Amino acid sequence: MSVKKKLLVVAHAPSINTQRMVDAVLKGAQHEDIENVEVTYIPPLNANAEDxxxxxxxxxxxxxxxxxxxxxxxxxxxxxxYAVLEKKQGLPAAAYIRAGQDGTGTKRALETILTGLKWRWVQEPLVCRGDFSEDFISQCEELGLTMAASLDAGVI
Structure with a gap:
């Protein structure tokens, strides 16, 4: 039996719709065809360096x-x-941003921090901007599926 790879989801979900986005990421990441990936969701205030x-x-x-x-x-x-800086360089990463208007500042901040950590973007950050749309749910599900499938296949 192979050891499962670990996909960590750290996401802030202060509303019903942002919780739906987290749930969609998890649904995609836990697709039945993905066999060797363990998915863990931890809200940011509870996540730590060990995670x-x-x-x-x-x-x-x-x-x-x-x-x-x-x-x-x-x-x-x-x-x-600082606890992960030297130990997790190259960590494959993706992000989604729920932006009412723009998302540019948030995207730039995430890119700056991840560059400092030397984490590796797997894809451009997904920016879900404007009024809430059901498309955000399907986009988040696809993001979760893509990350988990890529991890499962050894692509990332």
Whole structure:
């Protein structure tokens, strides 16, 4: 029996719709055809460096607040950055941003932090902007599926 790879989802979900987005990521990542990936969701205020150190890939989710990531996700980075900096370089990463208007500032902040951590973007951050749309749910599900399938296949 092979050891399962670990996909960590750290996402801030302060509303019903953002929780639906997390649930969609998890649904995609736990698709029945994916056999060797264990998916763990931890809200940012509960996630710690040990969670990141145990992960083989990570998906980050955040709302855009005042043109920046959520305080909860920023707190996650503040608490874990130096503990994982040297040990998790190259960690495959993806992100989604729930932005009411723009998403540019949040995307830039995430790209800056992940560049500092030397994590590897698997794809461009998904920015779900404007009024809430059911398309966001399918996009998040696809993101989860793509990350988990890529991890399962050894592509990332």
């Amino acid at each position: 990141v150190l145990a992960a083989d890939a990570i998906i980050l989710g955040t709302t855009e607040n005042l043109a920046y990531m959520s305080g909860a996700l920023k707190d996650f980075f503040d608490r874990t950055y």
